[in-house]
Amino acid sequence: MCKTGKTLALQVRYLLLFVITAIVFLSCNENNVMSERDRFIDSLMQEMTLEEKLGQLTAFSSGWDVTGPVLNEEYEKDVKAGRCGTLFNAHGVAYVTKLQKMAVEETRLGIPLLFGYDVIHGYKTTFPIPLAESCSWDLELIEKSTSMSAKEAAASGLNWTYNPMVDISRDPRWGRVAEGAGEDQFLGSQIAAAKVRGIQGSSLDDPLTLAACVKHFAAYGAAQAGRDYHTVDMSEIVFKEYYLPPYRAAIEAGAASVMTSFNELFGVPASGSTYLMQDLLRDELGFKGLLVTDYTSINEMVNHGYASDLQHAGELALKAGVDMDLQGSVYLDHLKKSLEEGAITMDQINRSVKRVLEIKYNLGLFEDPFLYLDEDREKDLVMSEEMYEHSFESGKRSIVLLKNEAYNGKELLPLKEPGNIALIGPLGNNDKDILGTWKASGTSSERTTILQGLKSRYPDANIQFAEGCGAIEEDRSGFSEAIQTARNADLVILAIGESAPLSGEASSRTDIGLPGVQEELVKEIQKLNKPIVALVLAGRPLTISHLEESVPAILYTWHLGSRMGDAVAAVLAGDYNPSGKLTMTFPRNVGQIPIHYNMKNTGRPYNPKDSYTTRYLDAPNDPLYPFGFGLSYTSFNYSDLTLSTSSISMDDSLEVSVEVTNSGEMAGEEVVQLYIRDLVGSITRPVKELKGFEKIMLEPGETKTVRFTLSVDDLKFYNGKLDYVAEPGRFKVFIGGSSVDVLEKDFELNM
Ligand code: BGC
Numbered sequence: 192m193c194k195t196g197k198t199l200a201l202q203v204r205y206l207l208l209f210v211i212t213a214i215v216f217l218s219c220n221e222n223n224v225m226s227e228r229d230r231f232i233d234s235l236m237q238e239m240t241l242e243e244k245l246g247q248l249t250a251f252s253s254g255w256d257v258t259g260p261v262l263n264e265e266y267e268k269d270v271k272a273g274r275c276g277t278l279f280n281a282h283g284v285a286y287v288t289k290l291q292k293m294a295v296e297e298t299r300l301g302i303p304l305l306f307g308y309d310v311i312h313g314y315k316t317t318f319p320i321p322l323a324e325s326c327s328w329d330l331e332l333i334e335k336s337t338s339m340s341a342k343e344a345a346a347s348g349l350n351w352t353y354n355p356m357v358d359i360s361r362d363p364r365w366g367r368v369a370e371g372a373g374e375d376q377f378l379g380s381q382i383a384a385a386k387v388r389g390i391q392g393s394s395l396d397d398p399l400t401l402a403a404c405v406k407h408f409a410a411y412g413a414a415q416a417g418r419d420y421h422t423v424d425m426s427e428i429v430f431k432e433y434y435l436p437p438y439r440a441a442i443e444a445g446a447a448s449v450m451t452s453f454n455e456l457f458g459v460p461a462s463g464s465t466y467l468m469q470d471l472l473r474d475e476l477g478f479k480g481l482l483v484t485d486y487t488s489i490n491e492m493v494n495h496g497y498a499s500d501l502q503h504a505g506e507l508a509l510k511a512g513v514d515m516d517l518q519g520s521v522y523l524d525h526l527k528k529s530l531e532e533g534a535i536t537m538d539q540i541n542r543s544v545k546r547v548l549e550i551k552y553n554l555g556l557f558e559d560p561f562l563y564l565d566e567d568r569e570k571d572l573v574m575s576e577e578m579y580e581h582s583f584e585s586g587k588r589s590i591v592l593l594k595n596e597a598y599n600g601k602e603l604l605p606l607k608e609p610g611n612i613a614l615i616g617p618l619g620n621n622d623k624d625i626l627g628t629w630k631a632s633g634t635s636s637e638r639t640t641i642l643q644g645l646k647s648r649y650p651d652a653n654i655q656f657a658e659g660c661g662a663i664e665e666d667r668s669g670f671s672e673a674i675q676t677a678r679n680a681d682l683v684i685l686a687i688g689e690s691a692p693l694s695g696e697a698s699s700r701t702d703i704g705l706p707g708v709q710e711e712l713v714k715e716i717q718k719l720n721k722p723i724v725a726l727v728l729a730g731r732p733l734t735i736s737h738l739e740e741s742v743p744a745i746l747y748t749w750h751l752g753s754r755m756g757d758a759v760a761a762v763l764a765g766d767y768n769p770s771g772k773l774t775m776t777f778p779r780n781v782g783q784i785p786i787h788y789n790m791k792n793t794g795r796p797y798n799p800k801d802s803y804t805t806r807y808l809d810a811p812n813d814p815l816y817p818f819g820f821g822l823s824y825t826s827f828n829y830s831d832l833t834l835s836t837s838s839i840s841m842d843d844s845l846e847v848s849v850e851v852t853n854s855g856e857m858a859g860e861e862v863v864q865l866y867i868r869d870l871v872g873s874i875t876r877p878v879k880e881l882k883g884f885e886k887i888m889l890e891p892g893e894t895k896t897v898r899f900t901l902s903v904d905d906l907k908f909y910n911g912k913l914d915y916v917a918e919p920g921r922f923k924v925f926i927g928g929s930s931v932d933v934l935e936k937d938f939e940l941n942m
Contacts, residue, residue: 249269310341315633345399374775374788398568408472449483462508489513617690624662641684819864829850829851
């Protein structure tokens with residue numbers, strides 16, 4: 192990289208500033224502890240004008256990717272004028288270098304830019320969508336995926352990602368469930384922390400890591416009726432117990448930034464909520480990093496009916512403690528006037544500017560604004576073999592086997608010698624939808640479709656493909672070709688489900704069945720009486736009762752990314768024994784939503800002999816597939832659930848163990864899950880709460896003892912006064928391979 196005279200001059204200037212602050216720092220006595228970074232930033236801030244400060248609080252999108260209204264197409268001018276301190280959606284070393292030079296060489300103070308991007312499940316090499324990967328229950332794998340995608344993105348010039356998205360959601364109508372880790376806060380918290388570790392590594396100024404941004408604070412996943420951006424309304428107890436923990440976990444793992452959410456909570460839009468941003472995030476959770484808004488969410492406070500105009504909205508956000516305005520330009524355009532009018536203070540502006548400069552400092556940008564910009568590194572790392580291989584690995588481990596019944600006396604899967612295969616369905620040879628939502632800059636080369644994956648895994652099989660219909664279109668003209676193709680085959684593989692735009696942001700659905708005419712196509716194919724394996728590609732749980740009732744084998748394959756075809760073929764063939772377990776409950780129909788495993792019991796629990804108990808007239812209460820469910824090509828037997836004691840006191844813990852045996856004929860992995868139930872509480876407790884899990888590998892016939900420790904902390908919840916407490920009384924412990932298929936025992940917690 193070539194540095195021009197201005198760049199060099201600025202670097203010398205920052206170097207001098209570093210040296211001076213270091214000398215001053217070293218000469219300070221211990222009682223006057225101010226870090227070198229603070230001194231550096233303070234000196235820099237003394238030189239900044241108000242306009243330059245507001246520029247640092249402003250982020251604009253480059254317009255390469257658009258996820259909302261484009262309010263500013265002249266961002267380059269703003270960069271040069273020092274009116275914009277952060278760009279997002281600009282990437283690639285060449286372009287980022289050009290932009291960074293504008294900031295460093297053409298502005299008065301040469302403050303480097305932050306470059307943000309939604310690297311959600313891969314930058315150019317795409318890994319499975321987060322909901323899919325959560326079904327692996329494999330924290331090491333998840334950490335590795337985020338670390339690999341951070342590495343690839345950092346090699347392309349980025350230094351900040353809007354990841355992890357840790358919003359708990361119990362509503363599959365909401366398209367953004369694809370981006371999260373499902374419905375449970377215990378698993379969600381562990382995944383949130385693993386992702387922060389993966390993204391940030393051990394040091395922010397390592398040019399192969401990024402700064403993480405936890406989003407969307409808070410409770411964005413509880414949009415009413417699953418409609419994106421809709422109102423969120425819940426009690427504070429529910430919020431703190433079920434929705435807050437993953438944000439907390441990500442912050443405790445050291446996340447450098449947090450993003451506000453679009454929704455209102457407790458009647459106040461998040462970006463203007465002092466309760467959320469100050470009392471909770473800063474004071475209670477102890478977050479010290481950068482707080483950025485979601486895209487134009489300050490502006491949206493006017494539509495919410497919380498701010499009278501943009502100026503008022505900006506004042507509310509700044510006063511609530513929001514540091515950076517993403518894309519809305521409200522801080523830049525209005526805060527000067529607000530300051531003149533005395534509606535905000537210079538201290539409030541300085542506080543936020545300091546946080547922006549701190550993250551830039553921590554990323555190493557003041558020392559070297561071009562730290563992340565190395566074309567050779569980009570060439571070596573982007574779409575490298577290592578990335579591509581990991582996409583395959585992670586893809587296999589994200590697939591969930593939902594059904595595998597005997598056909599002609601033998602389980603249909605794995606497919607050893609498939610003979611003549613008809614691959615039918617709109618997603619069978621599709622190289623775009625397999626990437627799913629937020630594909631970042633996932634490329635059109637280097638992907639394997641399901642057809643390609645099958646052909647390379649089964650080179651001797653005769654594989655014929657017919658689309659049959661589009662993913663969402665109503666056109667049935669392809670049915671006859673698909674029927675003919677299926678008629679000539681020994682086995683039909685269906686590749687059906689959702690195209691990528693049907694999930695993700697602004698992609699809520701009221702009918703979450705197979706879209707378009709796909710179910711009709713399935714029914715036509717079924718008339719041929721051939722063995723059928725259904726592959727369901729989707730960004731959310733779909734209502735697939737018809738498949739469950741009538742197709743012998745179902746693999747829920749989600750959107751798996753670059754190596755989707757190879758991953759699916761490896762699982763079909765049994766090269767990899769499926770081990771995924773659902774992290775969201777699958778409803779039978781939309782009328783059951785919200786449905787989640789950790790429900791309350793009610794005063795009239797369901798009793799088939801009594802009509803006046805909680806139930807529907809037209810559908811069972813239980814889901815199609817429960818949380819934690821997923822089959823394997825082998826079987827696991829659980830026995831000897833043992834508790835180390837039948838009662839513990841408030842400072843004790845309890846050892847729980849269980850024997851798990853692989854009772855089938857193939858080696859396989861099992862996610863052993865531990866749940867509890869607090870039988871009587873001052874606040875009623877859910878029928879089950881996940882408190883532990885372990886993924887184990889077992890050879891055929893092998894038995895392992897799996898041990899968990901339950902501490903009193905695991906028994907705590909928020910009581911009516913919002914105190915986090917464990918209450919004495921009886922508890923149940925459940926262990927099994929899903930949230931319903933469990934062994935159980937009781938113990939007592941004493942005062
Ligand atoms: C989304 C965020 C995303 C941001 C920037 C918004 O529309 O809600 O998740 O990080 O855009 O792209």
